[in-house]
Amino acid sequence: MSRRLAGAIGTYALLFLATLLTLIPVIWMVSTSLKPADQVFTYPVEWFPRSVQWDNYTSALTARPFFLYLANSVLQSLISMVISVVLCSAAGYSFAHFRFWGRDVMFVLVLSTLMIPFEVIAVPLYLQVFAWGWLNTYHGLILPTALSAIGIFIMRQYLMGIPADFIESARMDGASELQILFRVIWPLSTPAMSAVAIFSFVYTWNSYLWPLLVVNQDSLRTLPLGMSLFANELTVSYNRIMAVAVFGALPLVALFLALQRSFVRGIVLTGLREG
């Protein structure tokens, strides 16, 4: 019994340690974002602001058009998400429940793109978009990276678990193929669709290399680009950099709090991220 107690104490002690190490950088970030400039680097380390300075946020967020960057990121992530969900659900449904000429070839093509890391095609993709005159445009920013084959794969796996009878009986009832997709398949696959949606949103939100290549006009910059530009300005004080770091994290934190369960499932199902 005492061995078991010791084991429990050890478990919680280690958990506490891991949580502490996880939280320290976060606490330091939030605290520094509220500190006066002369309190950022002190020795010994001061963990909490002497006086809370909310205007770090106002001065940081007005120093560059951060709300415009935010709007661009939201637009980029939302459109990518819609494209992903619509195209992946249709293609996943097709690969799971239809037989047609060329299906297997098409599926192998899709799977093979899973093997291509984006960093490897960045240069030719840039040249392609450059040749089309898509640099510094919203479609150039958003469209080329909107779709990932992983979403198709997930939808297919999920939809293979749905009995063909459901689809067949909907056909017998006179539903058109589009109606079946929207009224039968979509409602039945919400867990997989939300996983694809969340994956796509978060993945796009974190994208850095592609926006860096195609956008150099300030009005089109996304939040990650704006954040790193701001942080590299020599005159910027560190407390304001942390204010921007917190600002950049808020949308994803809000998304997580709103959709905790699907968020975790999305990660477990997709298992891909950048960085």
Place this chain on the structure above:
Amino acid sequence: MRTTNRFRFRYSTRISLWGFLFALPAVFYLALFSLYPMLNALYLSFTRYDLISAPEWIGLGNYQQVLTSTSFQSSLQITFLYVFGTVVPVWFLSFGIAMLLNRARVFSGGWRTLLFIPTILPLLTVTLVWKLLFNLRGPINGLLIPFGIDPVAWLSDARFANLALIITSWWHASSYYMILFLAGLQAVPVVYQEAAALDGANAWQRLRHVILPLMRPTIVLVVVLSIINGFRTFALQYVMTGGGPGTATEIVPLLIYKTAFAFLRMGEASAMSVVYFLLILVFSLIQLRVLQGGNDE
């Protein structure tokens, strides 16, 4: 009889056509923005191209250049150091934390949410925070001073910059793979462990002979994914060190980026991309072979 047959034929062709139409947009999309660029990378890798004059065919010249250049070799070394320096500890950390979480009964949802925080934070937030934590006057040095360790210029000293990036990735990635491991652990039926415990198996034996074999699919997933994700690093180095000091932290994606967009050598950058792609591909295939090969025991 004939009419029903013909009706059937048309009916099934029509359905097949719909199937084709449902798949087509996504396949076309990926062909346009993924496969075609990949083929283009292959083509460009045999040319000299500076964006100004048209691509000029030079055969294997770029490959010769890339494979013999010291900058590519050292960049590969830095990349391997980063990838394996990151992923190996991360496997153990994330698995260990997942085991702890799986065992905790008190406040279990709370621990999980708190430990999950690094995964929710955007990569750019993480890089900006750690850049400051590693500042010469920053809190990490501040915490080391009482132990008699002199302040270190983590990000601008070639001896420490890679370590600093790796530590940042430990923090960021452990949280993420912990979730994958936790999902895998929760799928291991508790009765198996209890049965093994009744048979007198100690904690280590239960881990070795019950949990790990049942977790094999998750372990394979985490190993393969973490390595691929490691090879895909870019923003972390770009923002935290810019590849420096000098080229001390210049991972291959960053070298490709600089070759293409700072030196406008698109052909050479494409050759690097192709070599890097093949390397990652071979690596992934070997891993899958090795990790799944022992499956039949």
